[in-house]
Amino acid sequence: xxxLLQPVQQLLGPTLFTLVWTLVKIVVLLAPLMICVAYLxxxxxxxxxYMQVRLGxxxxxxxxxxxxxxxxxxxxxxxxxxxxxxxxxxxxxGPVLALGPALAAWAVIPFAPGIVLANVDASVLYVxxxxxxxxxxxxxxxxxxxxxxxMLGAMRSAAQIISYEVAMGFxxxxxxxxxxxxNLVEIVNGQAKGWAASQxxxxxSWNWLPLFxxxxxxxxxxxxxxxxxxxxxxEGESEIVAGFHVEYGGMAFAVxxxxxxxxxILVAALTSLFFLGxxxxxxxxxxxxxxxxxxxxxxxxxFFLWFRAxxxxxxxxxxxxLGWKVLLPVTLVWLLVLGAWMLSPFSIWK
Amino acid sequence: xxxTAFVFYFLSAILVFAGLRVITARNPVHAAMFLVLTFFTAxxxxxxxxxxxxxxxxxxxxxxxxxxxxxxxxxxxxxxxxRIRQGFWSYLPLGAMVGLxxxxxxxxxxxxxxxxxxxxxxPAAAPANYSNTKExxxxxxxxxxxxxxxxxxxxxxxxxxxxxxxxxxxxxGTKRVDPAAQVRVKAADRMRVVAMPAEKE
Numbered sequence: 103x104x105x106l107l108q109p110v111q112q113l114l115g116p117t118l119f120t121l122v123w124t125l126v127k128i129v130v131l132l133a134p135l136m137i138c139v140a141y142l143x144x145x146x147x148x149x150x151x152y153m154q155v156r157l158g159x160x161x162x163x164x165x166x167x168x169x170x171x172x173x174x175x176x177x178x179x180x181x182x183x184x185x186x187x188x189x190x191x192x193x194x195x196g197p198v199l200a201l202g203p204a205l206a207a208w209a210v211i212p213f214a215p216g217i218v219l220a221n222v223d224a225s226v227l228y229v230x231x232x233x234x235x236x237x238x239x240x241x242x243x244x245x246x247x248x249x250x251x252x253m254l255g256a257m258r259s260a261a262q263i264i265s266y267e268v269a270m271g272f273x274x275x276x277x278x279x280x281x282x283x284x285n286l287v288e289i290v291n292g293q294a295k296g297w298a299a300s301q302x303x304x305x306x307s308w309n310w311l312p313l314f315x316x317x318x319x320x321x322x323x324x325x326x327x328x329x330x331x332x333x334x335x336x337e338g339e340s341e342i343v344a345g346f347h348v349e350y351g352g353m354a355f356a357v358x359x360x361x362x363x364x365x366x367i368l369v370a371a372l373t374s375l376f377f378l379g380x381x382x383x384x385x386x387x388x389x390x391x392x393x394x395x396x397x398x399x400x401x402x403x404x405f406f407l408w409f410r411a412x413x414x415x416x417x418x419x420x421x422x423x424l425g426w427k428v429l430l431p432v433t434l435v436w437l438l439v440l441g442a443w444m445l446s447p448f449s450i451w452k
Numbered sequence: 453x454x455x456t457a458f459v460f461y462f463l464s465a466i467l468v469f470a471g472l473r474v475i476t477a478r479n480p481v482h483a484a485m486f487l488v489l490t491f492f493t494a495x496x497x498x499x500x501x502x503x504x505x506x507x508x509x510x511x512x513x514x515x516x517x518x519x520x521x522x523x524x525x526x527x528x529x530x531x532x533x534x535r536i537r538q539g540f541w542s543y544l545p546l547g548a549m550v551g552l553x554x555x556x557x558x559x560x561x562x563x564x565x566x567x568x569x570x571x572x573x574x575p576a577a578a579p580a581n582y583s584n585t586k587e588x589x590x591x592x593x594x595x596x597x598x599x600x601x602x603x604x605x606x607x608x609x610x611x612x613x614x615x616x617x618x619x620x621x622x623x624x625g626t627k628r629v630d631p632a633a634q635v636r637v638k639a640a641d642r643m644r645v646v647a648m649p650a651e652k653e
Contacts, residue, residue: 117455192481224585227508234516238488241520245481245527253527260520267517284585423631 127219131208139363140170146407153411180352185248188349192246197350197357200239204364207232211371212287214381214392225286226274229372230267233327236365237263240329240336240346243358247349255345258418259336263327265425270323272433276316276440277309277376280451290380296450302386308379312443312450315436317377319429321405324369326425328362330406332413333421340415366406367399374398460500467493480526484519491515505585 111119144159144166151158159166184193210225212218222228237260244256278284281292298306310317326333337345347358374380374395381395416424444451470489477483491514498507564570592600 189479189481192485222504223583224504224508227505227512231508231511231516234512237516237520238523241523241527242485245523257524257527260524264517264520419629420631 124219131219132205135205135208135364135367136360138367139360140174142363142367142403143173143359144170145403146410149404149407150411153408174356177356178353182352182354183349185349187248189246189248192242193349194354196239196243196246197354197361198239199242200236200361201357201364203232203236203239204361204368207368210286211368211375212290212380213395214390215287215291217392218287221285221287224284226278226284226289229286230271230274233365233368234263234267236361239358239361243350244346247346249349251342251344251348252346254342255336255338255348258338258342259329259346262329262333262336262421262425265422266323266326266333266429269319269425269429269433270327272430272437273316273320273323274376276313276433276437279437279440279444280309280313286375286380290375290382292451293379294382299386304379304382304386305384308377308382310377313377313436313440315432317373319433320373320377321402322424322429324373325406325409326421328365328369328406330362330366331410332416334415335418335421338415366403370399370402370406371395373402378402456500460497463493463496463500467497480529481523484523484526487522488515488519491519503584505588 107123114122147169148158148166159169162168162172184190207229209219210222210228212221240259240263241256244252244254244259247253277289281289283289283292293308294304296307298304329336335345337347339345342348347355350358378398378401379394380398381390381392383390383394443449467490470486470493473486474483474490477486491510495507495510495515498504498510560567
């Protein structure tokens with residue numbers, strides 16, 4: 103690879119080369135992500151269809167495989183209507199601010215040892231900081247639409263995302279405690295050590311087992327953070343029509359859609375990295391590799407779809423109760439247990 | 453001008469512009485959004501100073517949580533520009549005094565060379581594997597552990613005080629939900645199965 107790039111580097115000079123090469127890497131990262139987003143919508147409709155004894159989309163292309171493409175073309179050519187009372191600048195800024203963080207967070211996600219756009223030391227903090235900005239898209243969209251339903255959806259979403267971020271952060275503190283690092287690569291490498299890993303049973307040494315309560319809290323919080331069913335009160339089509347994006351149509355709506363699904367894939371990948379050993383192979387006789395990370399993320403994403411097909415929507419006060427009075431105390435207690443465990447002679451993280 | 457200086461001036465220009473817009477924007481929501489931009493750009497400048505932990509925490513806490521709640525409140529306000537501008541002249545003397553004080557403080561910092569700042573030694577360059585975050589954590593939890601715990605305790609007191617101030621139990625028959633009672637409920641509490649003979653015509 104380096105030998106191939108040498109002539110290009112000489113042609114462009116070092117500064118320009120770094121810029122161009124980084125841009126190329128970003129495109130190589132984001133183009134497959136967008137395709138994944140498109141086919142995640144297809145998978146969602148198919149899987150929920152089968153769960154509800156329907157066929158799902160099956161008209162466009164063989165078995166409906168071209169359905170996402172048809173959807174994209176349709177949304178692209180639809181007119182974007184800006185309501186007359188809307189705050190035009192912020193109305194357009196809303197979708198952009200929703201999608202931007204969902205894509206920017208991918209900069210520090212490692213796919214395999216060495217395959218990462220930026221190996222930052224504080225990558226966990228970076229991901230949390232960037233992900234916490236996604237809520238602005240929703241709030242601005244809700245406010246600038248100048249509509250009651252959109253405003254209600256935005257307020258619900260803001261309160262919900264901030265509440266669950268707390269539980270999510272505390273669940274991550276447990277992961278940071280056992281891995282002694284804020285670096286995602288180090289966190290994954292830390293899960294490859296231990297007695298079980300040396301016996302060829304790697305999946306027992308991953309964080310999900312010793313940190314099981316944290317894993318559960320994190321999984322539930324991610325569903326709430328991405329505004330997915332059963333926590334999708336921000337959309338709540340039965341009571342507030344479509345919540346924050348009720349006034350959006352065409353590509354502006356599609357960008358919100360993209361952001362939601364890109365966020366889903368992001369949190370699925372993060373859950374795999376934090377708790378399911380990332381690219382590590384579950385058993386000793388199979389090699390580690392990027393495919394494991396993809397498989398684990400797909401497994402978590404299936405849960406997201408499964409939840410949506412299974413659970414009824416939470417009532418708003420129940421969401422708040424679950425976040426503050428159930429998930430947060432669980433993480434606090436387990437942090438104390440974990441601290442005592444790590445200091446005791448039975449610690450498995452020596 | 454090397455690349456770092458270029459980034460610094462670029463971020464500073466945005467920072468100053470956004471900061472000005474915070475106080476000149478007519479719409480409070482716009483002002484709040486410019487404040488978000490200000491925080492974000494300031495975090496960028498902190499990263500340039502190799503304080504990546506503080507920079508990311510600034511984004512995480514202020515941009516991600518505090519400003520969201522701030523926007524929340526601002527959006528709920530009935531924005532009446534006439535009323536907002538009413539108090540301008542009565543607050544002007546106080547505001548001007550604060551502004552003047554800040555200008556004096558800034559001039560002290562910026563005019564460092566009159567106080568022999570150039571003679572002071574600069575900080576030594578950190579080695580490549582130096583982790584700012586780790587050092588900060590070590591200091592906070594060893595040397596400054598008591599002040600740190602005390603600060604968190606004060607925050608906790610503030611938190612509980614805010615809850616106590618807003619929490620009022622009303623006994624005048626307000627409907628409220630007791631989740632524990634809801635969970636404990638059994639079918640026998642709500643429903644009575646009556647055995648009766650089948651009726652014939």
